[in-house]
Each structure stands twice: as structure tokens, then as C-alpha cells.
Amino acid sequence: MLYKTLAICVATANAYTLRTRPVRMDVASATATTEVVPTNNCVGTEIFGDNWDAIENDRTPKTDKEKVVVLGSGWAAVKFVQNIDTTKMDVTVISPRNFFLFTPFLPSVTVGTVESRTVVESMRSLVQYDARPIDRKIKDKLFSDIDPENFETAKFYESKCVKIDPTTNRIFCQDVSTSNEQYTITYDKLVIGVGGGVDTFNTPGVRENALFLKEVDDAMNIRRQVLEAFEGAALVDDPEEKRKRASFVVVGAGPTGLEFAAELNDCIQEDFVKLFPTEVEQSSVTLVSSSKSLLSTYDKRVSDFTGALLSESDVKLQTGARVVEVKKDSVVIKDKESGDVFEIPSACTLWSTGVAPIPVVKDFIEGVPEQTKRHGVYVDRTMKAVGTDNVFALGDCASVMSRGKAMIDDLKASYEVKAGECVDGGYCEIADDLVMPKKEAMALMDDLAKKYPVSKSFTMAGQYQDRIAGILDRDLSETVTRDDFMKAVDDCYSGLRSLPPTAQVAGQQGSYLAKQFNGETTADFQYFHKGSMAYVGQNKAAAQVSMLKSFLPEFMQGLPIVGDDIVLTGTLAEWVWRVLYLDMQISNRNKLQVAFDWVKISLFGRCVSRY
């Protein structure tokens, strides 16, 4: 699960979800597999039975154009639909969630630093001409003569796709509103952008007792439960009982877990302290991480800063620890080093680690023999699902075929050159075997990481750096043989099963696929890493960011003018974090709302009304 915590910015949560109808949720819980908590799904067969052909209601558009059906309303689906040429294709978007969710703000929504309405954007607005990015509007006008008058809007259906049949090019859908209508649609091309569910790693009690943070309802629920915990604590006088009722555990020190812990701690120390003074004295937030460092796969300076700041704060850290069980009001933890098992109270446990396919995707994978990956739809570098001609997958539910041999060959060739230089420069002790000093080998790995940005966090960050160093120099000779270097390269890329499940990846894939469908590109998908950011509490953030790159329009980000990454920490980074997130908002409405929420909280604090 290394790749999971390599999340950039924050894990996406464009999950194909349905949370507003508790009754359905019960069905979902009852039918989900033991491994995955589909924050969302009714398994198809629960609704339809197995008799798919009995569904007579066919909503396939009557059109001569190519019929493109998009599943989802997250980063991938939105960026796709904002860029697709609807004059050439008939586009239908289907999602049980009728809005896009700005996932990086979910931790803020849990305590009200931004409000829930601030992080959502209606899909029906996003399919309009006005929602298209500036560069797309220019292209629309220049190449397709599309303007606000003749623009054709993509259709949107608020429904859940419960079954994909790639043999007949049909999907089976269910309305999620009161009517429960069932229907089929036949597609020419299908784009799956439904996100992922939560992987519990089969840990006992997670499904029953932990909370997740994938959807806006999750965030609102957490807010309610945190307030409930403090109100409950205010009802008892015994300090020990207060402590139990106002303790919180966060499992997973990736960006979501970390930012939630930071936001919750800020909220307690800044606002609750005035309204629940005696309860706050007993309150605690514990962050459990299976690795020794936090954000362990980020740039080491970011990771170190985060660790230092959090250990100074009131957040308790349990690093190098594994959660054995989540109980109703406690969490059982095992220290990986000492093997000690201990239990800490938790009124409310957030589980924020692991992404796994949701049932409709799992079912699809199982139905296509060429689909060999179990953690997502295996797609080639054009985002096309292996084993199909016309099904594409994007974002968290996709597992992109590694660039494979070409990249590894390049890395190995670089080694030969570098090692040759070392020989010439007199660095190498055993010239005929091309052995180079360890320091040089590490620097080479680092250089290569810059050349292949995808791999960056995997090679040189935190723990992984130690691991690579170990492989490079197994005999502790401080020199690296060709054999060991190749082993390190292989190890590095074996971890690279797919791109990390982040907003950045999903969004770029969505834009790319639209361009491909529009006929604007025939190239493979190329990911540009813009950077990683995390809010670490106390008005401080950690950011590893190519400033210039992030402000440029997407089509310019690959240009060589773009400089190296910058690592920022502290209050300055918080401002960069704020400016970039403000800039990332899709609509002006949401930009205004975000700014307003921040100003409001800074003036009046967070609202502690529980509903």
C-alpha cells in the first residue's frame, strides 16, 4: 500500500457515492465485501437480480453522433466533460452524486473551517459552456466554431451505474431519487471515473466503528460526532470519563489523516477551549501511522517539518504502529517494533488509509479476463482498459500500465554513463566492474527521479530513500555495483503499480482523455507532478511545489521553462497553500465562498452548533 500514502495534495474522493439515503446505505453495508467499505454502493444484483435483460427501459440517446457515456462526478469526470467537444460526440454523464466535490477541503469541512456548500459545485452547472476553462473556450472557438450560442450541453443523469456489460456495450443504471427507475444505456465509448472505496485491510471493527472521509456527508457526519463527543463529555464530572469521551484517533498519516488531525486540533485549541474549557483539558487527538514518519513519502524536508510541528502540538503521535482493532469507543494498537499491544480511548475514529475498487468496478474487472489487476481497472497509457476496445478508466479506479521497460532501460543506461564518468574522474575503485561511490549512485537516482517526475516521491522520499540506500549498498562498502544499482531501479519501479490516487492525477487524466477523444492528441498520457501540499495545523503548512508550474495553464506545464521544485514550510507555506487552493476552485462562486469562510473563521471562530 506504499502507493496510497504517496498522495499528492490529498487523496481524491471522486467516489461514485450515495450517502443521503440511509436505507440504501444499510443495503450497501449488508452486501459489501469484507475488504472494501463502499462508502456508497448498492451491489447491482441487489437491485436488479441477475435478470439484466428484463430491464426494458432504454435511455440510449437517439443520435448519429458517437455516444460517449461518463460515469462519475469527481475530478476525472469533471475535467473530461469540461474539455470534451460535444459537437462531435453525444456525451451523457451519470453519477449518483449531482455535484463535484473539492476533495482537498474535506478535512477543513469536518470542523467548519470551510463550510460544506463551499466545497461543492453542481454538475449541471459544470456541463454548461460557462464552466469550460479559458484555453478550452479559445480552442472551441478556433477549431470547432463553438460559442455560447451553439454550444451543446452534455446530459446529466443522477443515477448509479450498477453493472457494466462490455460484451454488449451496455450499462445498467438505477435512479437514486424516489422513483428507483432502472434503465440501460448503450455506449460507443465508456469512461469510468467512479473513484474508489475504502480499504479496511480486513481490520476488525473498522466497518462498524470507524468513520471515513471521502464525501461531503462524511465530513458533516464527523463534525456532528466531534461535537456530540464534547457535549457528552460536558455531561460528566469525572475527569477520566471526560477524557474517554473527548478522545479522538486518526488512523493513517497520509495527507487526509494528517490534515484532519491538524484541523481537529486547531478547532479544539482555538474554539472549543473557550466553550468547553474543562473538556478540552482532558481532550486528545492521536495520529496513528504505520511508518515511522508522517507524510513519509513526501519530500523529506516536508515530512520532517510536519513531524516536528506535530510533536510540538497537542496532537499525540503513534508512529510505527499498526491498528489491530477498532472498537466502539477505543482503538487497539500494536507497536511494530516492540510488539506491545495497547488500547487507547476514542470517541470517534477516522480511518483514512487504503483505496479499493467499488463493487461495479470489481464486477467489471472480474468479467474481463485480461483485467489482471485487483486494485483498479488496468489501463494502458492511453487510459483504455486492457481487454476492451472502447472502455476507459480514470482517476482512483484506474491502474495505469507502468511505462515499464523503456524507462528502466533509460535509467540503466544513465548508470553506465555516470559510472564511466566516475572511472574517468578517478572516483571508482574497481574500474572494470564500473563500481561507483554510494553518494554518486544516490545522486544519480535523484537526477533520474527529476527526469521521471512520476517516480519522484517513490525514489527519494523519507523511508524509501533509506530502503534504496540499503539495496544500493548491501555490503556496506560505500560503493555500488552495477548489479545492485539495477536491483534498486527495479525495486523502485515495482512499487510503481499505478499513479497515486490524487486529485492531480485524476484531473490530468480527464483532460487528457477529452483531448484524445477530440482528436487533439494521439500521444500517451503523461503525468506532470505539480507538487504536494499539506496543512499541518497552527496556521502552518508544508508545500513542495513548482510555483511557476502551478500557476500556468495545463498545456504549458510541460514546457522546459518550468523550473525546479521549491519546498516551503511554515506560515509562508500556509499562504501558498491558501492561494493555490483558492486558485484551484472551479467557479468564482466557490472562490468567493472559500475566501469568505476563511475571513469569517478568523474573525468569529468556528460554529459549534450540532445538526
Place this chain on the structure above:
Amino acid sequence: MLYKTLAICVATANAYTLRTRPVRMDVASATATTEVVPTNNCVGTEIFGDNWDAIENDRTPKTDKEKVVVLGSGWAAVKFVQNIDTTKMDVTVISPRNFFLFTPFLPSVTVGTVESRTVVESMRSLVQYDARPIDRKIKDKLFSDIDPENFETAKFYESKCVKIDPTTNRIFCQDVSTSNEQYTITYDKLVIGVGGGVDTFNTPGVRENALFLKEVDDAMNIRRQVLEAFEGAALVDDPEEKRKRASFVVVGAGPTGLEFAAELNDCIQEDFVKLFPTEVEQSSVTLVSSSKSLLSTYDKRVSDFTGALLSESDVKLQTGARVVEVKKDSVVIKDKESGDVFEIPSACTLWSTGVAPIPVVKDFIEGVPEQTKRHGVYVDRTMKAVGTDNVFALGDCASVMSRGKAMIDDLKASYEVKAGECVDGGYCEIADDLVMPKKEAMALMDDLAKKYPVSKSFTMAGQYQDRIAGILDRDLSETVTRDDFMKAVDDCYSGLRSLPPTAQVAGQQGSYLAKQFNGETTADFQYFHKGSMAYVGQNKAAAQVSMLKSFLPEFMQGLPIVGDDIVLTGTLAEWVWRVLYLDMQISNRNKLQVAFDWVKISLFGRCVSRY
């Protein structure tokens, strides 16, 4: 139910509620009586059994001060707690809702014209020194030497009171958070301000199929359901089926129902029309009123304007009609005049008529023999519950003893004088029987209404005016005998069972009781009617308001400098409506939020994301 629709501003909803925990709600629904929908309650015995004495947990404060316990977090409770002298009394506030709700904005929240967080205010903030009104802070300083440093905060417990035992001065409470803790508190004085439930008048299907609008959760639920209806309508092509799915019925043309219909219609015509164009063509909002006019008990000019504007708008009116049954997707209506029964489709039916006591109040009333009123706690004009020495009730759950004989005697004496003047002036035909022209008698009633503001809407508004005219002149002689005049006065005051269930009444009662407890007054409670307002859609409002009075601090509102009422309609009234509601916000945070929401909606429209 005349008094119900006499709501001023909008009916209060300081109901003593619990909506965030669906499981509990099921219990509540299952145990409620058939008459009342307690938007809120678990009946006490469901939780405690009948064995009250088994509860050992006693949370009675350890103090020598007088122990005042306040139930509720609505207008009455908040105004009480903002004015009570906590140095003299030990004050504990208990409510299952840990926030105050600005009820007049509930119709706006249903469609997002203002957001849910904009209309709430944490009780824990409201018990702080900062939340006290300016004039109270001055009094605090001058008379009790209270300042921010030595101010004692009232305690707040987020719990539900499930049983009041006035014989032992104890209440029985249940924590509504996870712990479900049960406890008792012994009081010296008890203040009940728990609001009311919804009266269904035993209409079949209301409990099962209608929505209510008393709490912020209700408003959020309505917003969800309205969007669900439109998303469902977008899934069908048949216009007739679209029409069924996008039809809405509002029962009750008091301010809540009227404003909801107006807001919903605005939302459909201003925002949905862009995003659901074909659905809006088929959509309809129907307002059902049992009387022939809307807001029938408001000033006639307000009522007439409202009717005229709504009949020009897209809101369909069904006046003089009674709802026979509310079905899952339709409403059965009977025209009172013709007796015709017909059924209209309704994807979502709002029931906004009728207030009835919630179970804990009902149980209290039944336990005290002197409590003879069934629609609320019968209190004398010092707000003390009849049959008790130390229980007080405020707001929607209280039924204030009529001023009774004194006022009626005054009215009758005025008649003698006026009739005498008529004789002297030669107006009266039969001098010895003191008969006066009908016009004079009506003017006299109007003058008297001004003298007794409470009675104003009852005497001279809309339908009631016709009724009184009918009584005054039964023989259609255009003259009024003393006997008929007295009958009209009696009729007028027999309608005055208690003050209307409005925010204004509840708030004034709360302030009054605090003053009484502080020892600042020994007088009876006196209600000052500040006016009535309603938003009628299309950026227009109707307001009957004493401008000067509304802007003055409460203690000055009784002064004779305050002039007559002004009736405003149209866009100007909308601005008055906005300014007054902005001014009524308790905190600066909420003032800012309201203003921001209004600006945001005017710039970007309403958010149609459904969650």
C-alpha cells in the same frame, strides 16, 4: 386555529427537538400520539420506563443560590438567558439542540437563499457575556457590578427533558449524545421554553407523507427532496410524468407556508429554469389555504397585496380548501364551498399549519389538575403555570391567561362614551337605546384595537373584519345596538385564547421573565406588537411595521413617542424585510453571513448540489 395563522414575522420553532439521530426518530414516530407530530421527541417512558426513582444520577448543582433550570434553546430561552442575572441565580439550560435557530429564515434555507449555518447560533456562545444585549450589559454594570471578568456563565447541557415532576421539583433528563446518560435535576424555579410540535388535525397521511418546517434539519431535508424531485423528473421524457415528479404542494397559507411557496417558486423560476429547462415547464407549486385569503389575519392591505402578487406568479392558489388526505405522491383536497374533492400530484408536500404541545409538556399538563388548557401550559400574566408556585412557561408551549374582564369592560365603557357622542352629534337615530351607525362602531373597534395591540389582528384584519361587521349589524340596518356591540367584543376576545406562536411573543416573554426573576419588575407581562412581515416572492415583501418601534431597544418600545403602524408592500417592503431581519440577528457573525449569502445568491444563483 385562528390564532395560529396570526403569526407575526413567522411562526417560531424553538421546538425542543432532536433530529440528527435517525434511530431515535423512529422511536419518536412510533410512540407519538396520533394528533401531534413531535418533530423531536422520545416520549419519556420509552426511555425511562415508569420507574423514575431508579435514576440515581443527580446533576443538581451544588450551590446556595436559587437554582433556575431553563428547558429549550429557542427565542424564549435565549432571550431569558441573555438577560438573567447569574450572580443572583444558578442557571442551567437544557436542550437537545445545542444551538439557537433563527426561525424566520427557515423558508429561505429550504432552497438555499440563506445557508443552514447562517441561521444557527451556538447556545454555548449565547450564554457568554459577549452575547448579552447592550442595555443588559449596562444594567449588569450599574446594578450588579457585573463585567466580563466576574461574569458567571450559565451551564448548558445538551439533553432532552423527558419528564417534569412539579410535586418534587425535579426534572428527568436524557443525554442525546452517544452516552444516553439519564439524570435528574432538582430546581427552585423551572422555565419551560420547549416550543411546540406539529398539529396534523388527524388528517390521514400527514405524519407519513408530509414534511414539516420547524428545524434546520427539516429545511435541509426539504432542499434535498426538492432537488431529488427535479433530478427524478429529468430522468423521464413523458411530460405528464415530469409534471408529477416536479409538483409541490404547500398546506397552510400562514407566513411559513407562504414564504416557503414564494421561495421555492423563486428558486424554480430563477435558477432551476437554467439547469432543468424542460422540467421547469412542467413544474408547479400549489398553495392550499383553508381560508379564502392568504395571510388572512394580517392587515388587509398586506393580505390583499400578497394574494394579488401570488395569483400573478406561477404559484397556484387553492383557497377555501381543506386537505382531506396526504398521499405519497399526491394530496386530496376538498373545496369547502362546492364540496368537490380532487387530487393533485405532489412530489413533496409541506405541512405548515397547527401547533400542539410536545409529549413532555402534554404529560406535565395532564399531571397538574389546575392545567385546563390542552394546547399549551396555561400561565397567568406573570408567565407562571397555573397550579404551580415555581414553574413558568414561555413561547409556543405557553397559553397566556387572557387579560379578561378588565379589557372587555374598558371596551364596553368606550362604547357608552362613543355612543353618547353620537347622540350629541345627532348621528344616532334611537338616542335612548344608544344605537350608533355601523361605520362609527367599526371605527371604535379599530381605535380599541390600537389601545390593546395584542388584539389588533384579531379585530380588524381580513376575514375577521367581515365577521365582526356581521355581528355588529345582524339586521343589516347599518346601525349597531349596544347588545350587538358587546357580542362583537366578546367574540373578538373569545378568539384570544393566548398570544400567537411567534418569535416576537416568545422573545419578549423570555426577556420579561428574566427581568422578573432579577427583581427588576413586578408587573404583568405586556406584549408589544412590532409588526408583521412576509416575503411574497419575486423580490417583493409585505410588511406591516412600526418602523421606529422596531429599531428602538426593547425597553423604549412602550413609550408614547412611538407612532402608528406603516404598511409597505413590494420591493421597498422587501428592503425593510431585509434590513429588519439583518438587524434581528443576534451575533455579528450571523449578520455578516446573512449579508454574504444574499450577495452570493444575487451574483451566482442558488446551489443545486444535493446532499
